[in-house]
Amino acid sequence: MTSTQKASPRDRLLDAAARLSYRDGVSIGIEALCREAGVSKRSMYQLFESKDDMLAASLERRMPAYQARLTHPDPASATPRERILYVFGQLEKGSVEPEYHGCPYLAVLVEVKDPEHPASVVAREAKETLLSAFREEAERGGARDPELLARQLLLVFDGASARAGARVEHLDDALATTTVTALLDAAGVR
Amino acid sequence: MTSTQKASPRDRLLDAAARLSYRDGVSIGIEALCREAGVSKRSMYQLFESKDDMLAASLERRMPAYQARLTHPDPASATPRERILYVFGQLEKGSVEPEYHGCPYLAVLVEVKDPEHPASVVAREAKETLLSAFREEAERGGARDPELLARQLLLVFDGASARAGARVEHLDDALATTTVTALLDAAGVR
DNA sequence: CATGGTGTACACCGATCGGTGTCCTCCGAG
DNA sequence: CTCGGAGGACACCGATCGGTGTACACCATG
Numbered sequence: 001m002t003s004t005q006k007a008s009p010r011d012r013l014l015d016a017a018a019r020l021s022y023r024d025g026v027s028i029g030i031e032a033l034c035r036e037a038g039v040s041k042r043s044m045y046q047l048f049e050s051k052d053d054m055l056a057a058s059l060e061r062r063m064p065a066y067q068a069r070l071t072h073p074d075p076a077s078a079t080p081r082e083r084i085l086y087v088f089g090q091l092e093k094g095s096v097e098p099e100y101h102g103c104p105y106l107a108v109l110v111e112v113k114d115p116e117h118p119a120s121v122v123a124r125e126a127k128e129t130l131l132s133a134f135r136e137e138a139e140r141g142g143a144r145d146p147e148l149l150a151r152q153l154l155l156v157f158d159g160a161s162a163r164a165g166a167r168v169e170h171l172d173d174a175l176a177t178t179t180v181t182a183l184l185d186a187a188g189v190r
Numbered sequence: 191m192t193s194t195q196k197a198s199p200r201d202r203l204l205d206a207a208a209r210l211s212y213r214d215g216v217s218i219g220i221e222a223l224c225r226e227a228g229v230s231k232r233s234m235y236q237l238f239e240s241k242d243d244m245l246a247a248s249l250e251r252r253m254p255a256y257q258a259r260l261t262h263p264d265p266a267s268a269t270p271r272e273r274i275l276y277v278f279g280q281l282e283k284g285s286v287e288p289e290y291h292g293c294p295y296l297a298v299l300v301e302v303k304d305p306e307h308p309a310s311v312v313a314r315e316a317k318e319t320l321l322s323a324f325r326e327e328a329e330r331g332g333a334r335d336p337e338l339l340a341r342q343l344l345l346v347f348d349g350a351s352a353r354a355g356a357r358v359e360h361l362d363d364a365l366a367t368t369t370v371t372a373l374l375d376a377a378g379v380r
Numbered sequence: 381c382a383t384g385g386t387g388t389a390c391a392c393c394g395a396t397c398g399g400t401g402t403c404c405t406c407c408g409a410g
Numbered sequence: 411c412t413c414g415g416a417g418g419a420c421a422c423c424g425a426t427c428g429g430t431g432t433a434c435a436c437c438a439t440g
Contacts, residue, residue: 024303025301025303029396029397029398039417041420042401042418106356109358110296110352151365154353155365162296163344168299168314178338183369183373217427230387231388231430240428
């Protein structure tokens with residue numbers, strides 16, 4: 001029965017917040033959010049302290065799925081190089097969908113100028129996690145400078161996300177993986 | 191006398207729009223813009239059709255200076271590789287300033303979701319210009335695939351801009367130029 | 381001096397912002 | 411059955427949004 005009972009107001013709010021703020025930006029109104037979620041404004045303010053609070057919660061909630069999407073399905077049998085390239089392959093795959101508007105965490109970091117904003121804090125967390133993952137793979141892959149390579153990869157990742165999300169670039173010809181391959185070669189990752 | 195007379199309301203508005211929308215985002219209010227510019231709201235609506243219009247105009251106005259900043263001071267005596275690296279050197283130089291918040295054109299593309307928005311159109315123009323410049327240098331430099339290299343460079347450029355602007359990364363150790371060097375080498379640019 | 385353009389000051393418009401107060405219904409636990 | 415909490419409906423708050431209407435001051439040109 002758990003699978004058929006409808007989602008809680010909290011979950012509906014978090015889903016709506018994720019969807020609408022991703023599509024329209026963080027400046028989306030709470031009125032529209034609540035309407036989309038089918039939840040009264042009153043209920044949302046009993047579940048969350050503020051709009052900023054709910055936005056941060058919705059970003060945090062999406063993190064596991066976001067990371068899972070970028071993680072190689074069979075990590076044990078894959079090389080570090082493969083696991084790194086898988087991330088960018090997934091990025092390229094996702095970017096062709098019409099719903100794609102770039103990495104939501106980067107978008108928040110760009111849109112929300114205040115670094116103290118709860119959503120900014122969560123977004124930085126997400127980026128830090130990805131950086132760590134890259135660094136770990138870089139180390140395992142025998143990169144000459146794992147930290148440098150990880151930062152380079154994130155440069156490409158965020159550049160590709162932003163440009164593909166803004167429809168200024170499309171990654172359909174493996175632009176990201178091609179670029180990353182060159183960086184991996186230069187870093188000595190086998 | 192031309193040098194000492196104070197700027198026109200139009201110029202003051204465009205300057206204020208560029209400054210405030212860069213610092214606080216495009217959602218800055220026109221009230222604040224006019225206050226900052228020392229121009230009445232009425233005057234601004236006689237000079238521009240709408241807020242969007244003025245925002246686009248302010249972005250367009252900054253384009254020459256923006257491009258000049260990224261252009262090698264002595265193009266004739268520099269190699270294509272040097273001219274490309276100069277762009278990223280300037281990016282790194284600018285990114286350390288406390289006022290830096292990333293490439294304003296990329297920020298607009300991320301913040302303004304509507305691609306038909308006049309500001310989006312201007313921002314895409316700016317990015318297209320930079321892409322062309324990179325492509326031209328790539329061709330002159332003998333890159334194996336000039337178009338590919340140019341797109342790769344823009345990936346790094348925008349990634350570095352966004353991350354440095356959001357203070358998630360700092361380019362003070364030549365991260366961008368190092369990355370670009372690897373890509374230039376891989377592309378066969380001498 | 382008269383005229384017209386440029387600009388300011390300021391009130392105002394309806395809409396929306398984030399957030400709250402109030403009262404209602406529904407439903408499960410006691 | 412009663413009670414209390416969860417949630418909805420809806421009016422309301424002051425502030426701000428983009429934009430306009432109106433009246434007045436300044437100043438260069440005629």
